[in-house]
Amino acid sequence: MSLVHPSPQTPWRLPESAVLEGLRATLLRWYDNAGRVLPWRKVQDPYRIWVSEIMLQQTQVKTVLPYYDRWLQAFPTLQTLAQADQQQVLKLWEGLGYYSRARNLHRAAQQVMAEHQGIFPQQLEDLLSLPGIGRTTAGGILSAAFNQPISILDGNVKRILARLTILPSPPGKAQKELWQLSDAILDRENPRDFNQALMDLGATICTPKVPKCDRCPWSSHCLAHQTGTPTHWPMRETPSIRPHKTIGVAVIWNTQGQLLIDRRLDKGLLGGLWEFPGGKLEPGETLPECIKREIQEELAIDIEVGDHLITIDHAYTHFRVTLNVYNCRYSSGTPQAIECQEIRWVTLEELDQFPFPKANLKIIEALREQGVPE
Numbered sequence: 001m002s003l004v005h006p007s008p009q010t011p012w013r014l015p016e017s018a019v020l021e022g023l024r025a026t027l028l029r030w031y032d033n034a035g036r037v038l039p040w041r042k043v044q045d046p047y048r049i050w051v052s053e054i055m056l057q058q059t060q061v062k063t064v065l066p067y068y069d070r071w072l073q074a075f076p077t078l079q080t081l082a083q084a085d086q087q088q089v090l091k092l093w094e095g096l097g098y099y100s101r102a103r104n105l106h107r108a109a110q111q112v113m114a115e116h117q118g119i120f121p122q123q124l125e126d127l128l129s130l131p132g133i134g135r136t137t138a139g140g141i142l143s144a145a146f147n148q149p150i151s152i153l154d155g156n157v158k159r160i161l162a163r164l165t166i167l168p169s170p171p172g173k174a175q176k177e178l179w180q181l182s183d184a185i186l187d188r189e190n191p192r193d194f195n196q197a198l199m200d201l202g203a204t205i206c207t208p209k210v211p212k213c214d215r216c217p218w219s220s221h222c223l224a225h226q227t228g229t230p231t232h233w234p235m236r237e238t239p240s241i242r243p244h245k246t247i248g249v250a251v252i253w254n255t256q257g258q259l260l261i262d263r264r265l266d267k268g269l270l271g272g273l274w275e276f277p278g279g280k281l282e283p284g285e286t287l288p289e290c291i292k293r294e295i296q297e298e299l300a301i302d303i304e305v306g307d308h309l310i311t312i313d314h315a316y317t318h319f320r321v322t323l324n325v326y327n328c329r330y331s332s333g334t335p336q337a338i339e340c341q342e343i344r345w346v347t348l349e350e351l352d353q354f355p356f357p358k359a360n361l362k363i364i365e366a367l368r369e370q371g372v373p374e
Contacts (some may be wrong), residue, residue: 021256024187024194025217030217031197035062036204039068041196046120046145047078053140054101054132058155058317061203067096079118082109090272090355099270099359102239106134122146135179143195151187152195153178156202159184162234163206163224169235206230242319249278249325252303252365257372258347260330261354262299262340274354276325276363277340287324296366299343301333306373308368314359325363326374346370 015023038061038285051071055064074092075081081089086106093102110129121127127138135155139150158171167174169346178200187194205212213225224230252260256269261274279294281287288305305328312323335343344352348371351364 011126012219015181019221020185023185023221026217027197027201028190028193030195031200034204035193036201037199039065040144043147046122046141047081049144050120050133053137053144054105055096056138057101058098058157059096063096067093078109078120081106082113082118086266086272087355091353094178094355095358095361099273099357101132103238103266103272104130108133109130114294120145122148124148124150128291140195140199142192147190147192149186149191151186152198153182154199154202156206157167157182157198159234160198160202160206160218161210163211163230164218164222166227166229166233168221170235176191184198195237219241242280242315244320244322245283247278247321247323248281248287248294249276249363250291250295250303250305250328251276251287251367252295252301252328252330253324253331253373254345256345258345259333259351259367260271260343260345261351262337262343265339265341270357272341272355273357273360275357276359281324287354288326291326291328298339299333300336300338302331304329304331310363312359312362321359323359325366327370 002091011203025069038052040049043049052064052068055068055071071092074088075084081084084106086103089102089106090099093099098101107264111130112118112288116126121130122142124138124142126137127133138151139152140154142148142150143152152176158178161167162171162174166180167177171178176328201216201218205216209231210228213219213230215223216222216225219225222230248262254260260277262273262277264270264272266272272339277295277298278291279298281290282293291301295301305326307327309325309327310323312325314323337343351367356364358371
């Protein structure tokens with residue numbers, strides 16, 4: 001196979017048309033026999049396909065499946081999603097992570113209702129104007145729902161193409177070349193099945209750590225397989241050290257046995273979710289000192305910091321946190337939403353009504369084991 005990869009001496013060149021044609025045919029034959037049966041593949045409803053595409057961003061199928069079912073029971077149509085309250089949307093998403101995806105789905109549904117009379121757009125430019133939809137997601141939706149010949153380039157596809165051509169640079173630095181190859185290799189007569197097949201190939205065969213090259217329809221054409229180095233590709237960029245934040249968290253009780261929770265601003269990683277208040281430990285502070293300072297700065301109240309409840313280590317994509325959680329007693333002052341959207345006093349039983357970040361769910365579990373302090 002005459003796949004030529006770039007080097008300082010050799011510019012990037014796409015495979016010849018006959019090679020591309022053979023790759024398309026073998027992949028589609030493989031997909032006919034080995035493709036996964038997934039609920040969003042049984043329909044051509046763009047709304048349902050769109051929901052699956054967003055949920056599958058950086059999330060495995062097995063994790064998505066129960067969320068997908070619950071979502072469609074609550075919001076069976078684009079209109080029902082657009083009319084929903086954001087808190088209901090976030091509560092259904094609770095535990096799935098990357099909460100901006102849920103906020104963007106909600107906002108995009110409202111935008112489709114307002115700008116497209118509730119009809120899901122079929123033009124790439126219109127789709128790209130919706131929040132949370134980039135080129136790959138748009139290609140996935142338009143090819144699956146409308147069989148439009150638009151390519152995709154998610155993490156699985158990047159890995160496949162990098163191995164196929166032994167791409168001599170990390171994918172992040174070769175986006176142009178990878179998009180060119182994805183465009184060229186796309187089967188324009190059957191883009192729906194081809195893009196789904198490509199994603200299945202990456203998810204089930206051309207996996208990151210233990211690729212099943214003996215079962216791959218492209219193994220005879222894959223340069224990484226031919227050279228015996230599939231796991232060397234794609235090339236990796238030097239990983240950066242993830243920052244670590246130490247956080248003091250206050251579980252604030254009043255004399256009625258209620259807890260104080262606040263809702264984050266609608267921006268950032270966990271925007272719109274509820275949490276137990278607190279903040280970052282500053283140099284030279286003890287954790288109780290940190291918690292008292294943060295609560296005064298964020299809520300303008302005084303508290304007494306009591307016993308330690310739980311310590312939670314949690315990793316996000318770009319940083320890690322350690323939450324040091326303490327039971328606290330409300331002393332004085334009127335709570336103010338200085339750095340949040342709103343504040344509520346709630347009972348332990350009422351916490352289930354609110355969407356919380358995953359790490360905070362562990363705090364709630366610990367509170368249920370502890371009960372209301374005397």
